[in-house]
Amino acid sequence: MSAQRHQRVLLKLSGEALMGEDAYGINRGTILRMTEEVSDVANLGVQLAVVIGGGNIFRGVAPGAQGMDRATADYMGMMATVMNALALQDALKHRGVDARVQSALNIEQVVEPYIRPKALRYLEEGKVVIFAAGTGNPFFTTDTAAALRGAEVGAEIVLKATKVDGIYSADPNKDPSAQRYSRISFDEVIARRLEVMDATAFALCRDQKLPIRVFSINKAGALARAVNGEDEGTLVHV
Numbered sequence: 001m002s003a004q005r006h007q008r009v010l011l012k013l014s015g016e017a018l019m020g021e022d023a024y025g026i027n028r029g030t031i032l033r034m035t036e037e038v039s040d041v042a043n044l045g046v047q048l049a050v051v052i053g054g055g056n057i058f059r060g061v062a063p064g065a066q067g068m069d070r071a072t073a074d075y076m077g078m079m080a081t082v083m084n085a086l087a088l089q090d091a092l093k094h095r096g097v098d099a100r101v102q103s104a105l106n107i108e109q110v111v112e113p114y115i116r117p118k119a120l121r122y123l124e125e126g127k128v129v130i131f132a133a134g135t136g137n138p139f140f141t142t143d144t145a146a147a148l149r150g151a152e153v154g155a156e157i158v159l160k161a162t163k164v165d166g167i168y169s170a171d172p173n174k175d176p177s178a179q180r181y182s183r184i185s186f187d188e189v190i191a192r193r194l195e196v197m198d199a200t201a202f203a204l205c206r207d208q209k210l211p212i213r214v215f216s217i218n219k220a221g222a223l224a225r226a227v228n229g230e231d232e233g234t235l236v237h238v
């Protein structure tokens with residue numbers, strides 16, 4: 001059976017991967033390379049909604065956040081994703097791709113608020129929509145925001161572009177003997193507690209019958225192959 005290109009996808013971009021080889025922050029070479037891949041896919045006419053993480057900035061300030069109230073630290077983490085979203089929008093603009101940022105937290109002088117019908121209209125107009133500030137709630141992650149926004153905009157799949165090239169039987173950064181799955185069901189990934197995404201995100205996608213593909217952000221052409229429905233990384237299915 002030949003692979004079929006997805007028409008509308010939710011792309012979760014790793015915040016932590018944005019720092020490249022740096023200790024924290026946004027590495028210019030890395031964001032330019034990421035943007036090239038994203039714009040190639042947008043130029044194919046695929047409707048692209050993006051959720052970006054905040055690990056590259058937030059983990060940099062995390063030592064100072066030690067002992068801090070959890071919800072306060074989480075709001076700081078969400079603000080970090082707004083910075084990444086603005087950087088991504090700017091980098092896309094330089095490649096001629098029209099992108100809009102919508103934030104789950106209200107900071108209207110900086111970005112427009114999340115309004116679902118408006119986001120849907122942007123997607124139909126061929127604009128990339130970048131969802132910032134996660135779900136807008138502490139105690140969640142941007143993976144859960146990706147599942148939530150993916151379901152809300154009717155994406156066909158959540159594409160998680162991260163630092164590993166798929167889901168393994170154990171964390172491959174800790175266990176070199178871990179084996180990569182090409183496909184795995186939601187029930188199995190949850191039962192085996194495979195932690196590449198949090199359980200809330202997996203459960204939401206499972207309930208909404210929204211498949212997830214996990215692949216490496218650092219592998220050239222992997223995003224295009226994932227968008228084309230090819231066998232890239234790991235597919236999590238119902």
Ligand SMILES: Nc1ncnc2c1ncn2[C@@H]1O[C@H](COP(=O)(O)OP(=O)(O)OP(=O)(O)O)[C@@H](O)[C@H]1O
Pocket residue numbers: 013014015016017052053054055056142143161162163164166167168169170171172173194195196197
């Ligand atoms: N079974 C597993 N298979 C693959 N990766 C795993 C597994 N268990 C844990 N991991 C870890 O999950 C990490 C990816 O998730 P993580 O939430 O850290 O990144 P991200 O979501 O891409 O970044 P950010 O939170 O900054 O957006 C990998 O780098 C890997 O070390």
Ligand SMILES: O=c1ccn([C@@H]2O[C@H](COP(=O)(O)O)[C@@H](O)[C@H]2O)c(=O)[nH]1
Pocket residue numbers: 015016052053054055058073074075076077078080081133134135136137138139140141142143145
């Ligand atoms: O809905 C959300 C999303 C994120 N956060 C906080 O932001 C940081 C960064 O997000 P990552 O998913 O780790 O990239 C996260 O650690 C949380 O502290 C949140 O509270 N709610």
